[in-house]
Amino acid sequence: MNRVKMGLGAGLAVLLLTSACSSGKQGAADGNKAEAEKPKEPYTMKILANGVKTEEFEDRFRELLKQKFPHVTVEYSPGGKGATINDMIASGTIPDIIRTDVPTLVTGYLDLGLGYDMRELVQKHKYDLKRFNNVFIDEIVDVVRTGELYGLPVPPYFPQALYYNKDLFDKFGVAYPKDGMTWDELYDLAKKMTRVDGGVVYRGFSSHPTNLLRDNPYSLPILDPNEDKLANPERWTTLFNNLKRFYEIPNNKIESTATLDGQAFAKGNVALMTNQHSVYLVLPPELNWDLVSYPIMQDAPKLMPQRGPAYWSISKTSKHKEEAFEMIMAMLSDEVQMEDSKKGITTTLASKDVQKALGKSHPIYSKKNMDAINFYPPIPYTPKRKAGLTDIPGVTQQNLLSQSFVDVAMGKKDVNSALRELDEKLKAEIAKEKSK
Incomplete structure (x- = not known):
């Protein structure tokens, strides 16, 4: 009898211990899940895309950013009178993401103290630069000739x-x-x-x-x-x-x-x-x-x-560099560039599939010999x-x-x-x- 009681007691102890361990693991898992599901802190991401009309930005990127970054308020500016980068610096509202280009990269970005080398984020995210046509990456790197990467190429060229x-x-x-x-x-x-x-x-x-x-x-x-x-x-x-x-x-x-x-x-x-x-x-x-x-x-x-194309660059002053890079990756994704290409916007990617899609959904380009654009590299x-x-x-x-x-x-x-x-x-x- 005592042996039976002892056996039951031992079995119960094991069961309780197992249950406690399981409960501990489940509790940890629930804690991790709760942490993962915890709403992200909202903030505002300022984007300056000189020369790109608001309608174009809305059509190409707004819905994508809203879906992928629901906690972020994207404040977009097409630049222009009263809203140049110099105006923004003077008013203390420097954008996080800036659309730059090679001819003005030095005077309109680096000389203003806004240059941010994106290589550390490229390495952290294991981001493949070879997905782009190498001509476009080589050109922006060659502007400073010391290896820094100050932007990623955004269509069109x-x-x-x-x-x-x-x-x-x-x-x-x-x-x-x-x-x-x-x-x-x-x-x-x-x-x-x-x-x-x-x-x-x-x-x-x-x-x-x-x-x-x-x-x-x-x-x-x-x-x-x-x-x-x-x-x-x-x-x-x-x-x-x-x-x-x-x-x-x-x-x-x-x-x-x-x-x-x-x-x-x-x-x-x-x-x-x-x-x-x-x-x-x-x-x-x-x-x-x-x-x-x-x-x-x-x-x-x-x-x-x-x-060559323009580039998405990150401001050195931004408090959201990591998130800015994630947004840039989203805006330059294969999916977005495929949709761009179908609209007739030439891709900065080396992807033959994306290149071949040029103009396919456009009411005018779909009837034209758009293969001519990619006839030569x-x-x-x-x-x-x-x-x-x-x-x-x-x-x-x-x-x-x-x-x-x-x-x-x-x-x-x-x-x-x-x-x-x-x-x-x-x-x-x-x-x-x-x-x-």
């Missing part, structure tokens, strides 16, 4: 393409252009399509000389990376001569400015146009257009000239100025360049004189910068 007016080709019974053409083939086609019919002048070719020359197939910079002068005048001579001949075709006169020539195609009397593919480039709905790959120069690499960026050398704002450089070409195309100057004067103007601008 702006690749060059060749647009054509299908109605004009049908009207004159000429075969449409094709992917993979050379500049010489394009020149022959432009001559065929330039004509006067029924008293109406039809131009065979137009371009936007500013972005065509700046985003050239040699990745040739305007200002020499190592000296205070125009970079490689011989190569600029080649580029000027290649483009000049199109405006020497009778009845294919260039407009008075680079901008106006870039707008000529939209009027319906121009057969061909080189320009960037951009969701911000609006062509009239009645214009029956399509596009093919950008033409190749014989001695240049078979790559597509392009203007993006060309590497132009070399940056050597550290310590005085630089000139990119906008100033490209305006001087395009005006020099327009003077040539209008017959006001020969190529050699125009480039010599461009060199002198660049040096004068450098002198101005040094005197500040």
